Amino acid sequence: MERRRLLTIVIILSLFVLSASRELKVHSKYHLPGYNHTLAKILVEYSSAVYISDLTELFTWTCSRCNGLTKGFEMIELIVDVEHCLQAFVGVAKDLNAIVIAFRGTQEHSIQNWIADLYWKQLDCNYPGISDAMVHHGFYSAYHNTTLRPGIINAVKSAKELYGDLQIMVTGHSMGGAMASFCGMDLTVNFGMQNVQVMTFGQPRIGNAAFSSYFSQIVPNTIRVTNEHDMVPHLPPYYFHFPQKTYHHFPREVWLYHIGFGSLVYTVEKVCDGSGEDPTCSR
Numbered sequence: 542m543e544r545r546r547l548l549t550i551v552i553i554l555s556l557f558v559l560s561a562s563r564e565l566k567v568h569s570k571y572h573l574p575g576y577n578h579t580l581a582k583i584l585v586e587y588s589s590a591v592y593i594s595d596l597t598e599l600f601t602w603t604c605s606r607c608n609g610l611t612k613g614f615e616m617i618e619l620i621v622d623v624e625h626c627l628q629a630f631v632g633v634a635k636d637l638n639a640i641v642i643a644f645r646g647t648q649e650h651s652i653q654n655w656i657a658d659l660y661w662k663q664l665d666c667n668y669p670g671i672s673d674a675m676v677h678h679g680f681y682s683a684y685h686n687t688t689l690r691p692g693i694i695n696a697v698k699s700a701k702e703l704y705g706d707l708q709i710m711v712t713g714h715s716m717g718g719a720m721a722s723f724c725g726m727d728l729t730v731n732f733g734m735q736n737v738q739v740m741t742f743g744q745p746r747i748g749n750a751a752f753s754s755y756f757s758q759i760v761p762n763t764i765r766v767t768n769e770h771d772m773v774p775h776l777p778p779y780y781f782h783f784p785q786k787t788y789h790h791f792p793r794e795v796w797l798y799h800i801g802f803g804s805l806v807y808t809v810e811k812v813c814d815g816s817g818e819d820p821t822c823s824r
């Protein structure tokens with residue numbers, strides 16, 4: 542009995558591995574940069590550190606979440622919008638040769654309300670300059686209509702003056718991922734910055750199909766990392782039969798799921814196709 546179970550698990554696992562490598566091959570055909578799990582593990586630590594509310598510890602990079610893979614980070618600017626309860630930072634990670642921008646998501650205590658709100662919200666805002674592109678007003682304004690945007694732009698400019706032309710990596714978790722996406726697009730389109738990459742964790746949908754397709758052309762180096770049981774990436778709802786009318790993820794998702802063998806847990810990565818709404822992945 543035990544042996545049969547083990548065999549089944551091994552077969553399932555090899556199917557996962559096979560399908561994962563198949564997906565990866567599809568990617569290299571389109572010459573997109575690959576998913577780098579080492580980089581993801583570093584960026585998720587930045588996305589996590591930005592939740593720290595002790596600003597002194599954060600500014601001096603001495604917080605409890607600041608001494609793992611992000612050691613040595615040099616903070617340029619910590620931006621807090623008290624009125625809208627938003628927080629972000631910009632700094633330089635010399636080991637990555639990059640300017641890192643991280644956005645905080647929603648605070649724990651308000652997440653329930655926020656999810657309920659997101660579920661009912663319709664596409665309600667035209668993205669300026671692109672016909673048919675609609676986005677979520679709340680996420681759009683959280684980045685574009687608060688003190689975050691000017692703070693970030695100034696900090697990125699001074700980082701470039703101080704350190705030269707580094708890469709720019711924008712990251713965030715949950716709603717922070719939504720803001721990170723708007724920021725990556727803004728830096729590229731409105732400030733002509735090169736070498737911008739966006740990697741988000743558990744990010745909700747932010748716009749319709751027209752917006753998504755524009756996004757993937759403008760910031761092709763964008764990856765959305767999703768965890769198996771995370772709920773937020775499924776929000777707001779996507780209606781398969783009305784893709785033009787509903788929210789649509791921008792392409793390139795990496796789906797992480799965990800397979801347990803007793804005390805051993807393997808994390809499996811699956812890189813999805815370029816549709817942004819691959820039914821074999823998170824949906």
Ligand SMILES: *[C@@H]1O[C@H](CO)[C@@H](O)[C@H](O)[C@H]1NC(C)=O
Pocket residue numbers: 577578579580637
């Ligand atoms: C992945 O990212 C790490 C950290 O930036 C880097 O050192 C490594 O060279 C990257 N790997 C590939 C294959 O690009």
Ligand SMILES: *[C@@H]1O[C@H](CO)[C@@H](O)[C@H](O)[C@H]1NC(C)=O
Pocket residue numbers: 682686
């Ligand atoms: C921007 O914020 C101001 C003040 O909070 C508000 O009155 C205005 O409607 C907002 N504009 C947009 C486009 O969200």
